[in-house]
Amino acid sequence: MLKRGNVTTKLIGVGALVLAVAACGAPPAKETQTGAAGTAKSASDLGGMDKLVEAAKKEGKLNVIALPPDWANYGEIIKAFEAKYGIKIDSAQPDASSQEEINAAKQLKGNDRAPDVFDLGLNVALANKDLFAPYKVSTWDDIAKELKDADGAYYGDYGGFMSIGYDAAKVPAPTSVKDLLKPEYKGKVALNGDPTQAGAAFNGVVMASLGNGGSADDIAPGVEFFKQLKQAGNFQPVDPSPATIESGQTPVVIDWDYTNAAQTEKLKGKMDWKVVVPAEAQLGAYYNQAISKDAPHPAAARLWQEFLYSDEGQNLYLKGMSRPVRLEKMGDKADKAAKDKLPKTDGKQVFQTQAQADKAKAVLTATWAQAIG
Amino acid sequence: MGSLVKQRVLRTVVLLVLGVYFILPLIAMAEFSTRGKGGSRSLESWTSIVDDDGLMEALVNSLLLSVTSALLMLVLLVPTMAWIRLRLPQLQRLVEFLCLLPLAIPAIVLVVGMAPLYAWVNYFLGDSPLTLTFAYTILVLPFAYRAIDAGLAAIDLKTLSEAARSLGASWFTVLWKVVVPNIRVALIGASLLSVALVLGEFTIASLLNFDTLQVQVNLLGKRNAGVSIAVSLLCLLFAFVLLFALSYVGQRRRQTVVEE
């Protein structure tokens, strides 16, 4: 009944068609990534800032990715850049992780919609250095040596500390990480993502480790803490978002201080959302800025970098409650009012090195599923 | 008849229970989106929707996309499926498998394979979100196939087509004047699913960096939680009204078919 011969012929036909398409490879590149703007390593390569602005305006568009409006004040930064230079910014995939930014760059290569610039966690930046175009901004010397790649492929733009955000009306103020195990927090504590996948959540577990006798080298106490949190019934496996915070579904959130602080601003009047960085567990980290090697708008991408690292850009980061990378060197130029609002972090501040992070990751992936499962 | 009463009771119970089950979450969404400061009710989330201009453009794009995807799906599927039933039964299983394959692969994986293809599509056809038609038609295949298959199974396709052919009709007439009117319900169902799918699809549009309705809604939601829920609810209501109106479209044609 089933004429296998005919079906096979049909399948071969389809297969041949498929292979023919596959043989075509990628379409010819449109933009000249090899043009002047595409290979400029600093503004002076193009003949100065004015020439850079001119070239960027000519391109007229910039593609950014993974920049939520309430993350380190990116909403305002994007608007300020658009207003200042008249360049339209297309903000795609605000929820994307650092890895998804790289995926988008690879998948959309050669396309006009491919991302021009990245804002990445350190490990993703390290792993994908060959996708970046080195570029040194005019304020390059202000950036601390350990926070930048020597060639200028990527460098820190802003950072913050891991914090506990909470609804002051619903729960008492936590003074330490261990406080969260108390019965008043039952069913209320949420972590921003899965630590084996999301950088923010990973750092949350490291912070918990610091608050439970661990160190930057040892993440096991952190995993143990979350295990106890789950057993006590305090841990809620919901992904916190502005919506869940506002609706009261997640009254306690472990996340970066600038993300939590952004909610305080937004919910003023509706909710008393407070942020505290635990005194015994101050874990900080910086995010990193990079330009895509295949950026469809190379001049605009470089202008964006210059803007972010200018006093104006850095102050906008500060306004978003994050610590801009040039904060120390800026001195008086920093926005004092915003600086005073930053969550207090005196005492021992811990920054994990990549080696420590890698070791912690290995331990985490081996033990997290059983601890939480 | 006792069985008629039993039938009525069962019917009412089913409709009531399932009605409540579906309405409750929608009520919860409405409740959250109308919360004001300090425990009051306010329509602020709803009124601020109109402030966003990107939303209008994205809405138009999505509507156009739903039309093009539904059309492409109908044009590809209906003749093929009818023909396969009549003349090429060997292909039945293959087509059924191909129409189930899009569901076997989650969108995030499918995009990895589609992205290089879209590099070519965008090279030839430009950057418009309407190029998503191809991807969406593929996505809707499983649902449309099942609906149309149920419709074709319910009519006696072989007899109808043979009768029409023996009266001298061309194959096109058979398809257009005999098959299509008889599977009207199935076609409408397939189109409904197609429109609803396009209006609700987020993953592929987002990963390919296109600007459709759901992508814009998601971006809107980042800024304001109440607004995002209000917009989601609005999208549901909008799609509902659209599909409700669509159910009247088939009716007008019906008047011309029933002539005996």
Add this chain to the structure above:
Amino acid sequence: MTSVAPVATTPGGSTPKKSGAAGRPSAAAWLVAVPFLAFVGIFLVYPTILVLFGAFQDSNGGLTLDNLTTLFTGVVFDAFVRSIELSALTAVIGAVFGALLTWAVAVGNPEGMLRRVVVAASGVLAQFGGVPLAFAFLATIGFEGLVTKFLRDNVGIDIFAGSAWLFDLPGLTLVYTFFQIPLMVIVFLPALDGLRPQWREANASLGGTSWTYWRHVGGPILTPPFLGALLLLFANAFSAYATAAALVSQGSPIVPLQIRGFLTGEVVLGQENLGKALGLGMVIVVSIAMGVNVLLQRRVAKWVR
């Protein structure tokens, strides 16, 4: 509804013994199928092959079977088992309740308001998912949800007394049925519409009861589309990603979430090919489900004769 009353032959859809006029279809007959096959070949088969090819590669581009062997171990294998459980359960629940709802609608007025409303609502809700659905469910039955609070304050029942089941399989099952049932309605309605009222009358006039009607007429006609819809619901739940992603943020209990972790995770890098291997695993599971469906159809057809 139709202009030509069909002759009551065997329910349409079974393979005719002689295909039309000629025994073997001509070359021209194949041409009609070409547009569809070409389209699907380019936009579906090609991306699938690209992805599945990655399943056999390691991070340096060399060929390896390591990704495939990982499929049968530890967390990944558990995820497959749980995915299949979840999909099968929600498919059956969705199919049964969906069929009931479809029946409740089909026996009513074909031009009536109830039918229009239910069909339009089903079309919309069948594709409702992702973040809004997860949020709606949390708002209804989460820790601070409307129903939870109502039950706790007014009736004294705490539905979460035992555990936070909402974020585990029971919760996912509840959420998934929200779009499975409407999908069933849309896909099954054309089949129910095909049941002629004359057949019911004929059964009654021959002295049969409701039971004999369903056993000898309704059942056999409805079973193939029912099983087909069941398969669709299974595949739909199996690959549903957006809703689970929004609801479950800790751990990856089901396969699509595992894939998400491998493809987009920023903590442990370099596992994209493992994600693709899981994609291959999913294709295999769905193919097996399809095979089971074919067997069931044949078995039922024999039993009915």
